[in-house]
Amino acid sequence: xxxxxxxxxxxxxxVPHTAEIIVGFIAFSLLYLVLRKAVVxxxxxxxxxxxxxxxxxxxxxEQAQLEAQRALAQYNEQLSSAREEAQTLRExxxxxxxxxxxxxxxxxxxxxxxxxxxxxASIEAERQQAxxxxxxxxxxxxxxxxxxxxxxxxxxxxxxxxxxxxxLDDLEKSK
Amino acid sequence: xxxxxxxxxxxxxxxxPGTKDFDLPPIIEGVEWFTKPVLLVMVSVVLISVFxxxxxxxxxxxxxKFQFAGESIYGFVRNDLAKDIIGHEFMRFVPYLFTxxxxxxxxxxxxxxxxxxxxxxSHVAFPYVLAALxxxxxxxxxxxxxxxxxxxxxxxxxxxxxxxxxxLLTPIELATFFLVRPLTLSLRLFANMFAGHLLLLVxxxxxxxxxxxxxxxxxxxxxxxxxxxxxxxxxEFMVQCLQAYIFTLLTALYIAGALADEH
Numbered sequence: 001x002x003x004x005x006x007x008x009x010x011x012x013x014x015v016p017h018t019a020e021i022i023v024g025f026i027a028f029s030l031l032y033l034v035l036r037k038a039v040v041x042x043x044x045x046x047x048x049x050x051x052x053x054x055x056x057x058x059x060x061x062e063q064a065q066l067e068a069q070r071a072l073a074q075y076n077e078q079l080s081s082a083r084e085e086a087q088t089l090r091e092x093x094x095x096x097x098x099x100x101x102x103x104x105x106x107x108x109x110x111x112x113x114x115x116x117x118x119x120x121a122s123i124e125a126e127r128q129q130a131x132x133x134x135x136x137x138x139x140x141x142x143x144x145x146x147x148x149x150x151x152x153x154x155x156x157x158x159x160x161x162x163x164x165x166x167x168l169d170d171l172e173k174s175k
Numbered sequence: 176x177x178x179x180x181x182x183x184x185x186x187x188x189x190x191x192p193g194t195k196d197f198d199l200p201p202i203i204e205g206v207e208w209f210t211k212p213v214l215l216v217m218v219s220v221v222l223i224s225v226f227x228x229x230x231x232x233x234x235x236x237x238x239x240k241f242q243f244a245g246e247s248i249y250g251f252v253r254n255d256l257a258k259d260i261i262g263h264e265f266m267r268f269v270p271y272l273f274t275x276x277x278x279x280x281x282x283x284x285x286x287x288x289x290x291x292x293x294x295x296x297s298h299v300a301f302p303y304v305l306a307a308l309x310x311x312x313x314x315x316x317x318x319x320x321x322x323x324x325x326x327x328x329x330x331x332x333x334x335x336x337x338x339x340x341x342x343l344l345t346p347i348e349l350a351t352f353f354l355v356r357p358l359t360l361s362l363r364l365f366a367n368m369f370a371g372h373l374l375l376l377v378x379x380x381x382x383x384x385x386x387x388x389x390x391x392x393x394x395x396x397x398x399x400x401x402x403x404x405x406x407x408x409x410x411e412f413m414v415q416c417l418q419a420y421i422f423t424l425l426t427a428l429y430i431a432g433a434l435a436d437e438h
Contacts, residue, residue, distance in 0.1 A: 014299055016299050016300030020298055023213045024216060032271065034220075035274050036270035038227075039227040040270045046236065
């Protein structure tokens with residue numbers, strides 16, 4: 001049987017076996033269906049996912065960079081405004097300080113003036129008082145002295161005080 | 176008859192391998208259709224399916240080595256063959272081209288896999304089936320795109336050619352599209368696998384014969400025959416990959432041609 005097949009078919013390798021055509025067709029179709037159904041969509045999914053992942057990653061990185069730049073700009077702005085503010089504050093403080101010093105100095109001056117005036121006034125009053133009491137005392141003493149020297153001649157009160165006053169006025173003039 | 180001749184002459188002289196070596200007996204006695212190439216085709220379908228289904232199962236964004244291996248082959252057919260040649264409509268044809276490539280490649284490589292060692296495509300029925308499918312696919316695509324009349328007219332009467340030239344051109348074009356293409360597609364694959372297998376047989380059976388010869392000089396030269404057989408195995412591997420590539424490439428080109436506005 002086999003030799004017959006060999007003898008009849010080996011003559012032309014270009015003549016296909018019917019069974020092989022059928023098997024080949026079925027096998028290929030089966031493989032096609034399996035690959036189309038279970039393999040191609042999966043690989044395509046993996047490819048798209050990967051593309052998305054890479055694109056998403058790049059986009060995220062770009063976004064982060066933009067955000068960082070914005071934050072940096074913001075910080076710089078804040079920093080410069082803070083510096084400005086500090087500058088303003090310093091300036092204000094200096095002005096205020098100067099004002100305070102001036103004010104204090106004026107107050108002190110005033111106080112000094114006031115104290116000086118009060119001192120002057122009290123000195124004047126005391127002097128006045130001293131002059132008055134001195135005049136009285138000196139008058140009395142002088143009269144007493146004179147009466148002792150001159151005797152009763154000068155007992156007249158009115159005369160006495162006129163003489164004393166005149167004496168004292170002369171004294172003050174000569175001074 | 177020849178088989179008996181061979182057995183009778185064994186030991187007397189070298190019988191070179193020939194077409195008879197491609198006629199393999201049924202694996203199970205009595206089931207005439209179930210021969211080695213038939214078994215190999217079935218094995219190839221199972222192997223390819225298991226490999227790619229497992230490889231593609233997770234479809235992870237960061238692929239494992241196994242997924243990457245499957246993806247690389249798929250990506251090669253998808254991008255380098257389908258996308259580059261067919262253009263924007265390529266996705267429709269990727270499953271077919273992919274199946275074609277891995278099916279032919281696997282069955283070709285069976286030719287040098289130890290113990291299997293038979294290229295399925297050296298049985299002409301399989302290339303015929305594949306060429307017929309490709310033939311059907313690209314004509315179907317062309318007819319769907321342009322309509323039967325315009326499609327045939329474009330093939331038979333190529334636009335932009337002076338009228339008298341049609342006397343020569345029309346038969347050539349018709350023959351090219353309906354006869355030469357499917358024939359060359361199938362016969363190229365078949366002949367390469369057939370010849371390659373025959374070549375390996377010559378050197379390996381020849382070496383075996385020389386080793387068994389009584390003459391010492393023959394025994395001494397036997398290793399060279401084996402060595403050449405091994406070198407040719409590497410060469411065969413290249414041819415097997417190349418033929419799978421060419422078959423798929425040409426199918427893609429024919430599809431692209433059928434889709435184009437002018438043939």
